[in-house]
Amino acid sequence: MTDNAAPSRVREIRVARDISSAELARAANIQPPTLSKIELGQRGVTKTFANAIAKALQVRVEDLYAVVGSPIPPPTELDPPNRVFETSPTDRTTLIPMTRDIPVFGTAACSLNEGAFILHAGEVIDLAPRGPKIEYRKDIYALYVEGDSMEPWKRPGQLVYVDPIRRPNKHDRVVVVVKPDNSDYEQAYIKEYIKRDDGKLVLKQYNPDKVIEWPARSVVSIHKVLEPEDIL
Incomplete structure (x- = not known):
């Protein structure tokens, strides 16, 4: 084996x-x-x-x-995993029942050493709970965070909700998908948006505190990350 x-x-x-x-x-x-x-x-x-x-x-x-497609074995005698209502994105202790149908398309990295993968629409790896303020938004998607450079705002493994329509303002957190020169693939990062002008995109990370710049020609997309007040 x-x-x-x-x-x-x-x-x-x-x-x-x-x-x-x-x-x-x-x-x-x-x-x-x-x-x-x-x-x-x-x-x-x-x-x-x-x-x-x-x-x-x-x-x-x-x-x-086992071979994929084999019969699914019956559960063993172990206790099943605990299942509870999802808590809010602010990690409050209040339990809030929410419909789980927001598609999770992959991950986005907080580290600049290596970007994370982000999947195309239709390739869903999980479903996230839907808050009341985005009840009718069919375009919202979610990603898992990788890396620790946006701590204490977000820790590795936490979920972020992303709005691909709303234009980000200064100091909004964003998911940036870039395709560097001479690269055959795209990578996704989460940073704070500062500005986009003079042929470059200017962003900020928190841990360590630093300003990052990318050539505008490398930027595939910039999507706003929703805050808890945008969701609940």
Whole structure:
């Protein structure tokens, strides 16, 4: 047996168990971006992860290595993961029941060392709860945060809601998708918007505090990150 369980099999069992990606990540004590990459085949899974995932999904570790499309095994005798109403994006202690149908399209990095992947519409890795102020917004999407350079505002693994329509103002947090010169792929980052002029995009990060500039020609899109008051 190898150290890498079939990523799509993990997702296949999770969906059959009616467990969201966020719930599985919490139950297995895995960062949501890490679990997303495992499910999408972006990275392997260690034996430690396999044990935790198997326990959370109520299967044997061996079941994670079965051929995709095999019958889903019945739950083991383990207690199922705890399932609760989602809390608000402000991490308040009040429990708020919300419909879960906001698509999560991937992750966005807070580090400049390496951007994170962002998926195209239709390639949904999870569903996030919908707040009352975006009840009728069908264009809103969500991403998981990677890296720690936007702490204390956001920590790794937290969810951000993104509005692709509303134009960002100075000091808004944004998801910026860039395609650097001589690169064959796009990368997504979360930063604070400062300005866009003189052929460049100027942004700010928090940890460490610094100003970042990108040539405007490298910028694919800039989408505003919603604050809790925009959602609840």
